[in-house]
Amino acid sequence: MQPTNYKVETERYAKCIEGSKRIRWDIDKDVLRGREFDFSKKFLPDGISQVDRLDFLNDDERRFLSQIQGRTYASMFGFVERFIVAKILDITRDHWLGDQVALEALIRFCDEELKHQELFKQIEIMMANHMPAGYSFPWDPNEVAGAVLEKSTWAVMALIYEIELFTQEHYKKSIEPDENLSELYKDVFLYHWKEEAHHAVMDALEWPREDQKLTQAERDRAIDELIELVGSVDGILQAQSKSDAEYFLKISDRSFSEDEVVRIKDCLLKAYRWQYVFSGVEHPRFKALFSSMITEAQGQRVGQALASLM
Numbered sequence: 001m002q003p004t005n006y007k008v009e010t011e012r013y014a015k016c017i018e019g020s021k022r023i024r025w026d027i028d029k030d031v032l033r034g035r036e037f038d039f040s041k042k043f044l045p046d047g048i049s050q051v052d053r054l055d056f057l058n059d060d061e062r063r064f065l066s067q068i069q070g071r072t073y074a075s076m077f078g079f080v081e082r083f084i085v086a087k088i089l090d091i092t093r094d095h096w097l098g099d100q101v102a103l104e105a106l107i108r109f110c111d112e113e114l115k116h117q118e119l120f121k122q123i124e125i126m127m128a129n130h131m132p133a134g135y136s137f138p139w140d141p142n143e144v145a146g147a148v149l150e151k152s153t154w155a156v157m158a159l160i161y162e163i164e165l166f167t168q169e170h171y172k173k174s175i176e177p178d179e180n181l182s183e184l185y186k187d188v189f190l191y192h193w194k195e196e197a198h199h200a201v202m203d204a205l206e207w208p209r210e211d212q213k214l215t216q217a218e219r220d221r222a223i224d225e226l227i228e229l230v231g232s233v234d235g236i237l238q239a240q241s242k243s244d245a246e247y248f249l250k251i252s253d254r255s256f257s258e259d260e261v262v263r264i265k266d267c268l269l270k271a272y273r274w275q276y277v278f279s280g281v282e283h284p285r286f287k288a289l290f291s292s293m294i295t296e297a298q299g300q301r302v303g304q305a306l307a308s309l310m
């Protein structure tokens with residue numbers, strides 16, 4: 001139910017529709033264009049993969065590690081987009097018999113995320129065809145989405161907003177300026193970024209709208225749920241970073257010292273926590289909106305939970 005006296009900002013949703021129509025792209029015609037990934041180049045830039053911290057690796061090894069991470073990065077998006085679509089569709093309910101502009105903007109949002117999932121599925125097959133066997137990304141998107149969607153809309157919207165903000169941040173700050181990445185890999189995230197920009201605008205309209213429905217006690221419970229969600233995300237990051245590090249070690253044609261193995265595993269876990277958690281929750285737009293809705297004590301609770309991942 002729409003909170004009483006809530007004014008939907010129709011013009012802002014209308015701008016999102018305008019942007020969505022203007023930049024709409026096609027997977028084959030615009031993004032892939034019959035191309036393959038260039039494996040002589042990195043996929044993820046060092047600013048995201050943090051592989052430059054592993055000074056004992058040679059250039060080939062760093063490039064391979066950036067490609068492994070790049071494969072995980074693409075799979076991770078395809079997988080979180082499953083619960084993003086389900087939740088956004090769920091919140092459209094409030095607009096069904098209300099603001100039809102907001103409804104259209106959110107339906108387009110979902111349509112775009114469905115296309116993104118298809119894009120990430122296709123490029124996973126392309127990457128798998130050129131990389132040695134043994135890589136694993138075992139997460140079932142439906143199973144994880146089912147668990148996420150058990151939490152309150154407020155908590156899930158917090159997670160969605162941080163994801164959609166870091167998507168843009170990573171592209172603008174690290175992927176776009178790097179001249180030495182696989183061109184196709186770079187383009188995938190250029191096109192993805194174009195459609196994500198207006199998603200974050202809508203998240204920032206819908207999350208506070210949801211917030212106005214809650215009592216203090218409900219919001220307090222939602223904070224706990226958000227902390228639980230971050231804990232679950234971290235469980236996935238711990239397992240995936242370990243799996244990716246082990247794949248790298250298995251495929252490498254030389255052995256590493258015990259200390260180096262620890263450093264590789266540690267580098268991946270830190271990088272993944274930064275990629276999927278910290279670069280989102282520390283984004284100025286996330287911080288500003290989040291702190292406008294919560295009490296200081298609630299902020300401290302979240303801060304403590306995040307500090308445990310440092």
Ligand SMILES: [Fe+2]
Binds near residue numbers: 077116192
């Ligand atoms: Fe997306």
Ligand SMILES: [Fe+2]
Binds near residue numbers: 113
């Ligand atoms: Fe999105």
